[in-house]
Amino acid sequence: MTKTKLYKVDYNSPIGVLEVEGSETVIHSIMFVERQQPIHVAQEWTPHVLLDCVEQLNEYFQGQRFTFTFPYYLGGTDFQRQVWQALTQIPYAEQGTYKSIAMAIGNEKAIRAVGNANGKNKLSIVIPCHRIIGSNGTLTGYAGGLWRKEWLLQHEKSNANV
Incomplete structure (x- = not known):
């Protein structure tokens, strides 16, 4: 079996710097470094898929993009993929909780x-794990750091009604 060649672009x-990694056809990861x-x-x-991803990330950070359309590969277990799919259902500028996701997947x-x-998500921002907060309304862990999570939530909130 041949191994897929992966490319990177920052x-x-x-x-901070986001490292985008993907093949000729799909994005595999978007991670803060x-x-x-x-x-x-x-x-x-x-x-092209990496260039498209970077362009869409740029539009997101400029407050001009609210969903992503480039193809990506989820990987992970069946359960993880279920969770990650449920995360994509949290609308831009809104939040969910671990409990709401657990309920969403039955x-x-x-x-x-x-x-x-949630912590194993390799597609930062696109699979919006930053939109998960504690049931009591507090910010919970984020692989990119809580300060980034807070920034992303505020960014989405300020651009949601533009």
């Missing part, structure tokens, strides 16, 4: 498992 967002400057720059051989006792799956 996007310098207002809240802890470096100050992009190191993976677009080349003439960079697949397994209301799986709150901790939902939290675990």
Whole structure:
């Protein structure tokens, strides 16, 4: 079995560098990285899907895009994919909880498992795990850091009624 060739390109967002990784046809991950400057720059051989992803991220950060249309690969277990699909149903500028996601997938006792799956999301912003808050209204963990989560929620709130 041949291994899929993966490409990388960085996007310098207002809240740090996002590393976009994908194949010729789909995006595999979009993750915040802890470096100050992009190191993976677009080349003439960079697949169109990565360039499209970066353009859509740019539109999102400019407050002009509320959903994403490029193809992506979820990976993960069946349960994780269920959780991630449910996350995509949380509208722009709105929030959900681990409990609301557990209920949405028909397994209301799986709150901790939902939290675990949420933490394994490799498609930051596109699979909007940043929209999950605690049942008491507080911010809960975010792989990119709580300050980024707070920024993303505020960004969406301020652009939702434009």
